[in-house]
Amino acid sequence: MARSRSLPPRLLGAGFRGFSLLPLAISFVVLVCLSLLAIQFWMTLRAREVQLSEAARESANLAQSVAQHAYDTIKEADTVLVGLVERVETDGVSDSELARVHKLLVARVAELRQLHGIFIYARDGSWLVNSQKTLLSNLNNSDRDYFNYHRTHEDRGPYVGPPVRSKSTGQWIVTVSRRINMPDGSFGGVALATIDMNYFRLFYERFSIGEKGAIFIANGKGILLLRRPFDESLLGRDISQFPVFHDYLPKSPVGTAVIKSGVDGVTRINSYRRVEEYPLVVSAALSQDEVLASWRLDTILQNAVGGVLVLLIAFIGYRVVRQIDLRVKSEAGLLEARNELELINETLARLANQDGLTGLANRRHFDQSLLAEFSRAQREDGSLALVLIDVDFFKQYNDIYGHVAGDECLRKIGKVVGYSMRRPGDLAARYGGEEMVFLLPGTDLPGALAVAEGVRQAAQSLGVEHRGNPLGVVTVSVGVAAFMPTHLENQAVELVELADTALYKAKASGRNQVCYASPCEPAEQDATAFAFR
Structure with missing residues (x-):
């Protein structure tokens, strides 16, 4: 039997008359809670970014200070060497001239506290004169890195060599040297200034960089000259394949990056800088974990307060939604009962007009x-x-x-x-x-x-x-x-x-x-x- 029918009452309940505030109330409570959590999350991330940004600026300023200190220290020593090389090449190395130079070197070392000593070596590596009050003449430095460098390179610029132990005092020193030429331009010897390693150590220890912070200075070849925290076994280590030298310095002489240390495995906010004029690279790094320690504490406190607030709002919302739900269920029960009754009546009316065997009208x-x-x-x-x-x-x-x-x-x-x-x-x-x-x-x-x-x-x-x-x-x-x-x-x-x-x-x-x-x-x-x- 095919005939047109009107929509059953239960379908009408899906229209405006059946509209319920329950989904809206639930959505509102959930939206408020999610909004609070989202705002809290955004504020937490923002605070982390600010903390890291401030740490990056701090490490960059620290690197600038370390670089300037290294430059000034090397510059003072190199200035003495420039004058000394010019004097030796001009006045020669007679006994009387060496005696005058000896007095000058003793005075210069006394004036510059960072200097460990000043030395002049002959073309065969023997000691000609130095800043020691008692001259030693039975030593030879032809095996030193800086001596071999100047003997094989005609470059007249300064050379900063790897850290070595002084033959005269046994202390760790950083060497700055220049080549001395004979009148015909051939190799005539080396003028050397040594800087006491403790001078740099004392300066680096003044900075507050935390327990896991680090400062290092290396020469242009990536040879480590000094590092805080100090470890004697690391002096002279080749770090040219570490990220600062291998990945970042080729792109920019100055920068800041988050790098996991190849020495101790600590992730740090690392600011590096190549020193102008002298082949030096300095780096100042702050431990990322230490930088974020206060942020983590603040995050825990803020999240605890925010969580309590969200739970409170959720509880109140739950109570309100529950009351709405009870009312909606009561109304829905009445509506369902009415719809079921109408459906039953409609079914009875249809059955009263239908033949039970064929399904046709009766x-x-x-x-x-x-x-x-x-x-x-x-x-x-x-x-x-x-x-x-x-x-x-x-x-x-x-x-x-x-x-x-x-x-x-x-x-x-x-x-x-x-x-x-x-x-x-x-x-x-x-x-x-x-x-x-x-x-x-x-x-x-x-x-x-x-x-x-x-x-x-x-x-x-x-x-x-x-x-x-x-x-x-x-x-x-x-x-x-x-x-x-x-x-x-x-x-x-x-x-x-x-x-x-x-x-x-x-x-x-x-x-x-x-x-x-x-x-x-x-x-x-x-x-x-x-x-x-």
Whole structure:
């Protein structure tokens, strides 16, 4: 049965009248809590960025201070060497000249506290003169790195060598040297200034860099001259493959980066700088963990306060949402009960109008629809058609196959009849027993005959076995009636009587026929004249 239906009440509950504040309240509470957490998270990240940024500026300033100190220290020593080289190359190395130079060197070392000593070596590495009050002449420094460098390089600039132990005092020293040339430009010796390592250590220890902070100074080749924290085993170590030298200095002579130390594995905020004029590189680094220690403590406190606030808001929101939920559930329960009642009533109404076996409309529904459509056709001067269907030899079918098979046969025929409805206004019903009926509003006789023939053919094409039918399968006979009822002249029962008469004609004509009847036909007319094949 196909007919238009209105939306059930439960669907209407999904509209504006069924709108609930519960999802909105839950969303609001969740949004507030998430917003607070997001703001807290953003503030935490922002504070971390600020802390790291300040630490980067601090390490950069520290590196600048260390670089300036190294530059000034080397510059003072190198200035002495420049004058000393010029004097030796000009005045020579006679005994009287060396005696004058000795007094000068002793005075210079006394004036510059960072200097450990000043030395002049001959071209073979022997000691010519130095700043020691008692001159030593039985030592030779031809094996030193700086001596070999100047002997093999004609460069007249300063050379900062790796840290070594002084042969005269045994202390760790940093060497700054320059080449001395003979009048013909050949190698004539080396002028050397040594800087006490403790001078740098004492200066670096003045800085507050935490327990895991680090400061180092290295020459241009990446040889470590000094590092805080001090470790004698690291002096002279080649760090040219460490990130500062390998990855960052080739890109920029000055910079700051977060680097994991290759010495002790500590991650530090490292500011590095190449010293201008002298082949030196300095670095000042602060431990990232120590820099962020105060930030972590503040984060814990802020998150604790923020967490308590969020929990408080969540608890209050939960109470409010729970009250709303209880109210919504109460209203929903009442609405559901109403909807269920309406659905039950609708189901009962539908069942009251439906045939239980075939699923088509029942006789009661058909009678009501017939009167309504007949009245409408009278008002609108429209045509009304009726198709009456009867299963051929159905009593024999029940006798042969049983009533259960008979019911199944009627269900199959009912499906054929139901599928044959073409318009929403058409009605297919079980009229009684093995009879079924079509009510076709607004349909004339040719249209009704076409529908009837379609049902007849579809029923036969089912191929339901029927040994009691000469054709061997179940067939139907169909009677059709159609006319335009006139007000006060025709009654609905006339349409049924005409269709029943046409059905009788179809039965009398040999069954499996479609016949029609109209009000103008004489009652004694031969039935075979009405056969439609």
